[in-house]
Amino acid sequence: MTRQDRPGPGDTPGGTGAGGAAEPAGRPRAQVVRDALGVGVAVGLSGFAFGVTAAGSGVSALQACLLSLLVFTGASQFALVGALAAGGNPFTAAAGAFFLGTRNAFYGLRLSQLLALPRAVRPLAAHWVIDETAAVALAQPDRRSARLGFTVTGLTLYVLWNLTTLLGVLGAEAIGDTAAWGLDAAGPAVFLALLAPMLRTGTERAVAVLAVVLGLGLLPVLPAGLPVLVAALAAPAILWLKGRRK
Amino acid sequence: MNVWLAIALTAAGCYAVKLAGLLVPAGALERPLVRRLAGLLPVALLAALTAQQTFGAGQQVVLDARAAGLAAAGIALLLRAPFLLVVGAAVAVTAGVRALGG
Numbered sequence: 437m438t439r440q441d442r443p444g445p446g447d448t449p450g451g452t453g454a455g456g457a458a459e460p461a462g463r464p465r466a467q468v469v470r471d472a473l474g475v476g477v478a479v480g481l482s483g484f485a486f487g488v489t490a491a492g493s494g495v496s497a498l499q500a501c502l503l504s505l506l507v508f509t510g511a512s513q514f515a516l517v518g519a520l521a522a523g524g525n526p527f528t529a530a531a532g533a534f535f536l537g538t539r540n541a542f543y544g545l546r547l548s549q550l551l552a553l554p555r556a557v558r559p560l561a562a563h564w565v566i567d568e569t570a571a572v573a574l575a576q577p578d579r580r581s582a583r584l585g586f587t588v589t590g591l592t593l594y595v596l597w598n599l600t601t602l603l604g605v606l607g608a609e610a611i612g613d614t615a616a617w618g619l620d621a622a623g624p625a626v627f628l629a630l631l632a633p634m635l636r637t638g639t640e641r642a643v644a645v646l647a648v649v650l651g652l653g654l655l656p657v658l659p660a661g662l663p664v665l666v667a668a669l670a671a672p673a674i675l676w677l678k679g680r681r682k
Numbered sequence: 683m684n685v686w687l688a689i690a691l692t693a694a695g696c697y698a699v700k701l702a703g704l705l706v707p708a709g710a711l712e713r714p715l716v717r718r719l720a721g722l723l724p725v726a727l728l729a730a731l732t733a734q735q736t737f738g739a740g741q742q743v744v745l746d747a748r749a750a751g752l753a754a755a756g757i758a759l760l761l762r763a764p765f766l767l768v769v770g771a772a773v774a775v776t777a778g779v780r781a782l783g784g
Contacts, residue, residue, distance in 0.1 A: 481766070482765060485769050506693035509696050532731070534699070536724055538699050539720055544705075562697065562700040562701035563700065565704065617773065620748065621752065621772040622773050624751075624755075627731045627735065629759060634725050647726040647729040
């Protein structure tokens with residue numbers, strides 16, 4: 437996927453961001469702002485897909501909007517409403533969403549060194565630590581540009597993602613039966629679009645295949661929500677198998 | 683009520699991991715095995731979620747119009763279509779197959 441195609445806040449692990457090649461220190465502010473706005477607008481608009489999916493999952497407009505306001509990391513939001521729609525209990529549903537969000541901690545590690553934020557600002561800035569803000573900030577050649585890129589991307593994305601979530605929910609509610617319009621296929625399509633660029637090597641593909649087998653195979657056997665969590669064990673299992681083969 | 687509980691847990695958990703990254707000393711999470719696992723965990727979750735939301739109906743595994751929609755999304759991805767077009771293809775094909783009685 438190119439950077440125009442980002443599916444949602446926090447959804448492009450490994451993306452190198454908008455800045456492209458590093459430029460000499462003291463990058464023009466306008467250039468940083470333009471990059472940040474490009475990413476923020478493109479991804480922010482896809483909150484619409486989340487709003488539609490949330491409404492189709494039986495989540496209320498208020499709940500969908502609160503998710504975008506308070507969770508603000510796309511894959512986790514999609515996972516949560518999907519799990520709730522499938523009848524998962526709140527703990528297993530939240531656990532799946534949580535595990536998808538753990539990668540943001542690794543972006544935070546990088547960003548805390550790069551941005552060198554004052555302690556008082558960190559709790560606020562933390563909410564915007566997602567794939568896209570990390571990608572834009574990490575692509576900047578100096579701290580001042582990185583801070584500007586992080587702030588502009590975060591603000592644009594946050595405002596648009598929340599506005600389009602609301603529009604998506606209201607639109608879906610106006611339509612009524614979202615399944616008749618095929619809108620229940622939006623969720624899995626989003627996941628597939630997020631997954632595809634991650635399948636770079638054989639290891640990733642093996643993990644994906646094992647996770648699919650576990651996720652579907654255990655569906656009739658385990659209570660709703662649990663199969664996904666068991667499928668997550670495909671990651672350590674494949675790593676362990678690889679380690680043994682060496 | 684359950685939905686609210688799930689939302690509260692997810693919001694708190696997702697915020698906590700974001701904040702943890704900014705607050706913990708560098709190096710704490712930088713062990714190669716931890717990094718590798720953190721990279722593979724989303725792969726496993728997304729693959730399982732994609733499969734379940736395409737082929738799952740309650741506790742059963744079924745083949746219906748969503749599979750055709752997902753195939754369309756896959757083709758769109760191979761053609762490097764933009765994200766919204768990928769989702770649009772899945773939605774349109776699923777709706778089309780349903781309209782035809784699939």
